[in-house]
Amino acid sequence: MQVSGDLRIDAIERMDTFFAGLRMRLVKPVLDPKIVIVDIDEKSIAEVGHFPWNRKIVARLVSQLTTHYEVAAAGFDIVFPEADNTSGYDVLDHLAETDMKNVVGFRSRVDALKEALDYDGLLAAALRDQPVVLGYNIADDQRKGKLPAPFFTTETLNGRTVPAYGSNGYLANLERLQDASATGGIFTAITDPDGILRRSALLMQIGDGYYPTLSLATAAVALQARAITPSFSKNVAEMSAAERAHGGLDKLLMFVGQEKTPLAIPVGENLTGVIEFRGSGGPRGGAFTYVSAADVLAGRVRKELLAERIILVGTTAPGLLDLRPTPVNNEYPGVEVHANLIKSILDERFKLRPDFADGIEGVQVALTGAVLALALAVMAPLPSILLAAAVAGGVFGFNYWAYTDMDWVLRMAMTLVLIAGVFVLNVAWGYFFEVRKGRALVSRFGEYVAPELVAEMADDPEKYNMDGESRELTVLFVDVRGFTTISEGLTPKALREYINLYLTAMSEDIRDSHRGTLDKYIGDAVMAFWGAPVAFADHASRAVATSLLMQASARRLNDDFVARGWPPLKIGIGLNSGLMHVGDMGSKIRRAYTVMGDAVNLGSRLEGITKVYGVGIAVGETTRAAAPEFAYRELDLVRVKGKNEPVAIFEPIVLERDLGAAERHELERWRQALAAVRAQQWDQAEALLAELRALSPERGLYALYGERIAHHRAHPPGPDWDGVTTFETK
Known part of the structure; x- marks a missing residue:
């Protein structure tokens, strides 16, 4: 059904008569x-x-x-x-x-x-x-x-x-x-x-x-x-x-x-x-x-x-x-x-529609339309609502003042309709624009972060982008031990299922459990980070908790794989926190939202040397300091390839509050043994290591340090030895 212009004009006139009556009712009688x-x-x-x-x-x-x-x-x-x-x-x-x-x-x-x-x-x-x-x-x-x-x-x-x-x-x-x-x-x-x-x-x-x-x-x-x-x-x-x-x-x-x-x-x-x-x-x-x-x-x-x-x-x-x-x-x-x-x-006071009423109303319409069209386009929803309400209140207030103080009978329905129309149009356009931005954000970040983070980002897309910036983050690298041997022992179909199950479990632990950002797969390796695009003050704690969860998932998968007759699954995880460059990086052909920097490289090195110490997880000293709620075992002071400054590395064990008495005793003995090694007190160190191997015979870390003590006895490091282990390979 087509609505005629007369009907629209009649609707405006009806609104004007309503506001005229409201205006009269608001005047307090004397x-x-x-x-x-x-x-x-x-x-x-x-x-x-x-x-x-x-x-x-x-x-x-x-x-x-x-x-x-x-x-x-x-x-x-x-x-x-x-x-x-x-x-x-x-x-x-x-x-x-x-x-x-x-x-x-x-x-x-x-x-x-x-x-x-x-x-x-x-x-x-x-x-x-x-x-x-x-x-x-x-x-x-x-x-x-x-x-x-x-x-x-x-x-x-x-x-x-x-x-x-x-x-x-x-x-x-x-x-x-x-x-x-x-x-x-x-x-x-x-x-x-x-x-x-x-x-x-x-x-x-x-x-x-x-x-x-x-x-x-x-x-x-x-x-x-x-x-x-x-x-x-x-x-x-x-x-x-x-x-x-x-x-x-x-x-x-x-x-x-x-x-x-x-x-x-x-x-x-x-x-x-x-x-x-x-x-x-x-x-x-x-x-x-x-x-x-x-x-x-x-x-x-x-x-x-x-x-x-x-x-x-x-x-x-x-x-x-x-x-x-x-x-x-x-x-x-x-x-x-x-x-x-x-x-x-x-x-001698008469309510009249003055000769210049049309001019006043025209200026009123033009002025309010211009102000709202310019202001609402750049304002957030709540300020937009407040501004539209304030302008509508101002129009009504001016009309009321003109009626009570000047005895002018002016129309305002057209102006109020314009205010409502511009506001609705702005909201509709803003909604359309925000939906498009939200969809673009989901499209860009949906593969990297958990769905609930994407929803949070879509609520305020202005806060998030892929532009490069420097930020304190925590990066994680995880790799399968002996993957070449595993791949040689499986058919292509079984290998595909093997790697898919493994990557799915690791990705879910990263993305869904602790809201990490999944960066990329590098063959059997996985790279992730915390603190971007959504900033978390506790990014290090989330990363450490995720690494422990990933090791538990790997043990569960290993039991399943062994039951299927597949090769066992073991993984190594490296974590490091520090200042990193994050953003959309790459070439014109392909780009990715990723992190770069020295702190990232150290995280990668830490993953590689977990196998040296026979541990599942190694974290840098900045990560340990940023996540103090966990109990750690210090592994060594190391100088990785490409860095001159030594860093302390640690193995996270469990939340400090969940650490048992036996584990505390073993950690204290290990701390004493490590101090004896660095003080070149070989006899005391060997005695402590012997006690530790009796407590945890499967822990390769104790055997590693036993071998180092034997090497140092044969080749004394000298009085200026700083206790740092230097790695010449990645």
């Missing part, structure tokens, strides 16, 4: 003592009787307001189109002409009662010369009652056409009542297509005349306006076609009392004004004082509360059908609509 609503409420109906009341009661209410309370003006949100026959005078008059015609004195008595029982006459008498405005309505199919004098007519417009809401029909007040009152005002409501009341006509056209609504008429009476005239901003020749279509009437000029400067009342299209709804409406709405009509009739209201005030008489009682749907309340008292308009007139 009670205005100048306007008081006399409410025909449930209390009044309970005390006085069902509504509508007879005109005698209404006359008493008018007299109370005007004579006793001396109000400035009273506007009745009520129409009196029919004569009031509730007094019974018509019945008495009929009896005087018929059945009671011959009763002496009956006719004269009825005539004497006529004035007292003429309720319309009583009301007219109460209205005469008082500041009371009667309400009336327009109608399409009738003309009933009498209209008050119009403010102006089409004749006074000098040929201009001023569109306005209205009709040729009306439902007005009885002639005698309208003639007695100060004037009259229309109270017809004008709702938007969604049924919500947001605007009100200030003038409506009936025939050739322009008549005020109840709010404007009541304000005029209260201010004792001597005239209200239309004001045009331009001559007809200067107006655009659109302006001519609306007549060019932009305000009404109310000449108040003896003031020389008239009060200007702006009007919009069709002579309407925006209603500024204050509070939530009703007696507890907070904007206007409500008093019960019953209390006014009984004189129970304090005089200072009503004196010199503008009074609106209406009803909030349920069932009397004077509740309107508005932006602030779906059941807003109709009488309070007039109160809000009167307050705007008295305060």
Whole structure:
């Protein structure tokens, strides 16, 4: 289904009306003592009787307001189109002409009662010369009652056409009542297509005349306006076609009392004004004082509360059908609509859409769009959310300020939609871009590191790359002992399975168990490192733990291989820690993420000399220092090929906390034996080695040092011997 542009515009307009209503609801109402609503409420109906009341009661209410309370003006949100026959005078008059015609004195008595029982006459008498405005309505199919004098007519417009809401029909007040009152005002409501009341006509056209609504008429009476005239901003020749279509009437000029400067009342299209709804409406709405009509009739209201005030008489009682749907309340008292308009007139503050509103809104859209488009493109998700929220809050805040302080009615839905759109687009693009980066990262590192590390890296791909850098790392080399002999003793198929099982086990121990980075396979050898691309402070500890695990896996595999009739499996592992160069290295044809440097070369040498000492693992002294939680057996001080400085090498055994008493005893004896060798105390060293061989006859290290002692006895090393073993081969 294709969505038309009109629907999209309508959606924006609906959003604008929503925000306009929200803006009104956010304004805290301030009670205005100048306007008081006399409410025909449930209390009044309970005390006085069902509504509508007879005109005698209404006359008493008018007299109370005007004579006793001396109000400035009273506007009745009520129409009196029919004569009031509730007094019974018509019945008495009929009896005087018929059945009671011959009763002496009956006719004269009825005539004497006529004035007292003429309720319309009583009301007219109460209205005469008082500041009371009667309400009336327009109608399409009738003309009933009498209209008050119009403010102006089409004749006074000098040929201009001023569109306005209205009709040729009306439902007005009885002639005698309208003639007695100060004037009259229309109270017809004008709702938007969604049924919500947001605007009100200030003038409506009936025939050739322009008549005020109840709010404007009541304000005029209260201010004792001597005239209200239309004001045009331009001559007809200067107006655009659109302006001519609306007549060019932009305000009404109310000449108040003896003031020389008239009060200007702006009007919009069709002579309407925006209603500024204050509070939530009703007696507890907070904007206007409500008093019960019953209390006014009984004189129970304090005089200072009503004196010199503008009074609106209406009803909030349920069932009397004077509740309107508005932006602030779906059941807003109709009488309070007039109160809000009167307050705007008295305060000379009108909510208007200024002529430059389109320009402000255009700048607002352009500025927010530019700021967000530039900023969100380079910001992380959380700052992006905060910025978008801050900009949206700023737009709403500016709009709220313009409404409350400047009385400008501005639209902001388009700007907010733009903010949301740019943010969503940025998030979608960022997600797409990050997914691509994440996939690229997975593709580049997935073969090297454990899946959970790849997932961690994909969460923040900006932190990881393959660029070269120097870092403290730990490298590991592992090789199969006697692989040439193994390969000669197996068929190609068996050899493939042999090496695949071995490499799989070693790779899983490296990559999955302790999150190492698998560098490469070099025939039967495996190279790995810890600390890159994901940095670990405990990279040495992870590497040592992995080497012990790999030896355990090799022993398990060896049992399986021997059971299959395959050659036994033994491996040697070399570990070293230090500063290494890590990154994507190689040629244009082939590249790999690997490590290089002297510390790497030493790790490789250590793997090669494990077979010399008859141990499964050899680590450098930096690794031992960086992983102190393990127990180690010092093997020697060595000078490997390509390095002049000797290094101490060690065999990790087990976690220090898991070392048994027998193992501790053996390690202590070995430490003593090694010290005796370096001190050239051959007899003591041989005695200690003999004890150690009795404890662990299979350990080749003890036999190696026994042979060295025999060599040194035959060829004394001299007093300046440093105890270092130099290796001339790799």
